[in-house]
Amino acid sequence: MVNLSRWRNSSFGLVLGGIAHAFDPGHPLTMALPSTPCLVLDVDALRRNVARMAEFAKDRGLRLRPHAKTHKSREVAALQAQAGAVGICCATLYEAEQLAGAAPSILLTSPIAGPQAIARVAALVERGVDLAVVADHPAFLSALATALPAEGRLSVLVDIDPGMGRTGVASPADAVALARAITAHASLRFGGIQYYCGGEQHIPALAARRAAIGMRNIRLAGTISALTSAGLQPAVVTGGGTGTHGIDADAGLLTELQAGSYVFMDQDYGACELGGAGPFELALTVHATVVSANQAGWVTIDAGIKAIATDSGRPAVMRGAPTDSVYGFTGDEFGRLDLPAQGAPLAVGTRIVMAASHCDPTANLHGIYHLMKDNAAAGIWLAEARGYGPTP
Amino acid sequence: MVNLSRWRNSSFGLVLGGIAHAFDPGHPLTMALPSTPCLVLDVDALRRNVARMAEFAKDRGLRLRPHAKTHKSREVAALQAQAGAVGICCATLYEAEQLAGAAPSILLTSPIAGPQAIARVAALVERGVDLAVVADHPAFLSALATALPAEGRLSVLVDIDPGMGRTGVASPADAVALARAITAHASLRFGGIQYYCGGEQHIPALAARRAAIGMRNIRLAGTISALTSAGLQPAVVTGGGTGTHGIDADAGLLTELQAGSYVFMDQDYGACELGGAGPFELALTVHATVVSANQAGWVTIDAGIKAIATDSGRPAVMRGAPTDSVYGFTGDEFGRLDLPAQGAPLAVGTRIVMAASHCDPTANLHGIYHLMKDNAAAGIWLAEARGYGPTP
Secondary structure (H helix, E strand, O other): OHHHHHHHOOHHHHHHHHHHOOOOOOOHHHHHOOOOOEEEEEHHHHHHHHHHHHHHHHHOOOEEOOEOOOOOOHHHHHHHHHOOOOOEEEOOHHHHHHHEOOEOOEEEOOOOOOHHHHHHHHHHHHOOOOEEEEEOOHHHHHHHHHHOOOOOOEEEEEEEOOOOOOOOEOOHHHHHHHHHHHHOOOOEEEEEEEEOOOHHHHOOOHHHHHHHHHHHHHHHHHHHHHHHHOOOOOOOEEEOOOOOHHHHHHHOOOOEEOOOHHHOOOHHHHOOOOOOOOOOOOOEEEEEEEEEOOOOOEEEEOOOOOOOOOOOOOOEEEEOOOOOOEEEEOOOOOEEEEOOOOOOOOOOOOEEEEEOOOHHHHHHHHOEEEEEEOOEEEEEEEOOOOOOOOOO | OHHHHHHHOOHHHHHHHHHHOOOOOOOHHHHHOOOOOEEEEEHHHHHHHHHHHHHHHHHOOOEEOOEOOOOOOHHHHHHHHHOOOOOEEEOOHHHHHHHEOOEOOEEEOOOOOOHHHHHHHHHHHHOOOOEEEEEOOHHHHHHHHHHOOOOOOEEEEEEEOOOOOOOOEOOHHHHHHHHHHHHOOOOEEEEEEEEOOOHHHHOOOHHHHHHHHHHHHHHHHHHHHHHHHOOOOOOOEEEOOOOOHHHHHHHOOOOEEOOOHHHOOOHHHHOOOOOOOOOOOOOEEEEEEEEEOOOOOEEEEOOOOOOOOOOOOOOEEEEOOOOOOEEEEOOOOOEEEEOOOOOOOOOOOOEEEEEOOOHHHHHHHHOEEEEEEOOEEEEEEEOOOOOOOOOO
16 A cells, blocks of 8 residues: 555646646646546656666566557557567557567467467568467467468467466476477477466565465476476576566576566556565556536546456545545446545546556556646557457 | 347357357358457347337337447447437547437437536537537536537536436436526527436346336436426436336336447346347357367466456357356456366367457447358448547
8 A cells, every 4th residue: 555655645646636636627737638538647657667677677687578468559669668678578469460560579478379360470470570479289380380471480489377277388298298399390489488477466465476476486497497308498488577577586587577567557566565676656547527426425427447447446546536535336437436524525527536456458448648748748649559450 | 048048049159150169270261250359240130129129219209319338330320320210329528529420419428527528519519510418517507608609509408316326416406407507508408308227227127127217217207397397398308228218118208218238239138138129139249269278177268358348247158168158357368268067178269259248348348340241251340439539
């Protein structure tokens, strides 16, 4: 909870709260703020977050390959690359298609399956995109190798299941077998391994997170050892996230760091001690407006399940209403703010600033970042890779 | 549950299951299906749903003004208008801006507040859009009246709270006072009342839904009576939804019906007896692919919280896996399918067809409808109004 209080006292929030709290149609700064509901991105905070993680990775000898599923934006990817990222991770083919060229290279972190996906990978290689993919099954290797352009050589990493049972091969022996199967195709290259501990990212206490990663890393070390013994030493060991990046650096097994959420931050990560390069600043907020105030004790705002992701709980109120107001989802375009018993009533038109509980899917809902710089509106950036797009 | 079994045996699903179940890269129909995850829209089923509700409204003497927040698509809005809808409802200004012209007129069903929203309403009127708005508070009437072009005359409906405490005035006396306040502005016109019983739409049993609406309608009748006594008889009484449209028609208090979800349907409405023009067909499905199958008992598919809305529970499996498989959200781009104990394992590459639990926010995640007609791919439609867009 420490970080949330810090965020609530940031200069961005204070000034914004000052100018935007009351409805004042004649005030130029109020009018300059974007129409609600909207995502507001504090560009200076974002840049500091980007720089902080880049410096950390450099200091610790890690290659940084931030996950672009968080922002889906060419502008943010380019900032990350300028700060030293070796490339980006993408979770979907549409992200790779839309963000290609914004960073030097792309690792597609989700296993691909099916003829359409293979055709899209081949088309990216044909375009000259420096792409790597992951596999956890030999089923598509032949189809993939056949689909690639004749001169192509695609890097395929073996995805290792850290024990969460989502994707990845289940044992060191399976990893060795799959790496061998990759090398059997002339157009494919064994690029290393991916080991992403998704469940551990959100363990609240840093010490418990460290202990959990320690347990997971026994399997990772064993897999690296088995591959090395088989003459298949992985050139790249990629994984990690915002929640474990410091722990991962200490463990020394990863060569590439996939952290993504640190650019924006959210309530979920903000409530944790992160260690490593943390704490990061809250750069992304959701702005909403009180659109109905006819009840004693609560108001309705214009941000509901289509403006704020529902998967990780309630957003936190940062500005415009008492910070102990409690948000509840009440519809596609409506949320309810229950106000503390002792507080003053809130007028229709009041602007509310919130931190989403989960930044990635919240950003995905909007697709447009309204930029704030030096406490003034500063244009928009698009999330070009939002959604899935037409099949090319 | 009756309707879900019916859907699972539809010809669309059977043929699709037949061609798409197994991974067969050489099969032309398999390749013609869109890349996953994606929304697939059965255009023939959609047209039948549109016609069915339009005929129902005509037979019962109701004007149909379907809620476009469900689809956010100019193509679907135009089909609804061609079938006899008097116009559409929009929940956001961006929907109104993007869908203007696709149907004869628009009712913005969310109260507006703040200078940006007022400027956007004025700009729509300036564009010549036949627009009506709702209000539940006098705060913005003066600002709205001032912002409108000189020759404009905007219809403002009084939003009545049916007792859910989300938006709307709380009492008949407040409704009369607000209607009077509207008529005090030369550029505004009192257009009637909105009475939307959101909570009642999803009461599972039809009889219980009917009883609940009966209770709500006491307040509606009292409000109409108070307005009429004050010389402000509402020309339009708008409300209702897919869950209550038959009950609303029987009650005879509404003049306009706002139902929206009937065009697509979803698991939530599909599990209920709807009465009225129902049952409707499942026209919208989410297609996904098995991308990992290294576990005994479950597989991972490429549809997670960015492909399927999480607010109303799990999607239902219709095709490609046993229909008693259980879906769980496991990440931005991943879901887990737990397979029944007695079933065969599911291969990587298997295509899975699911019914979303809640169609509106699921459609909003994608923004593109992949059309199926006569069991073949038939192009795409866009959801032009997805998200919130840049402030104009």
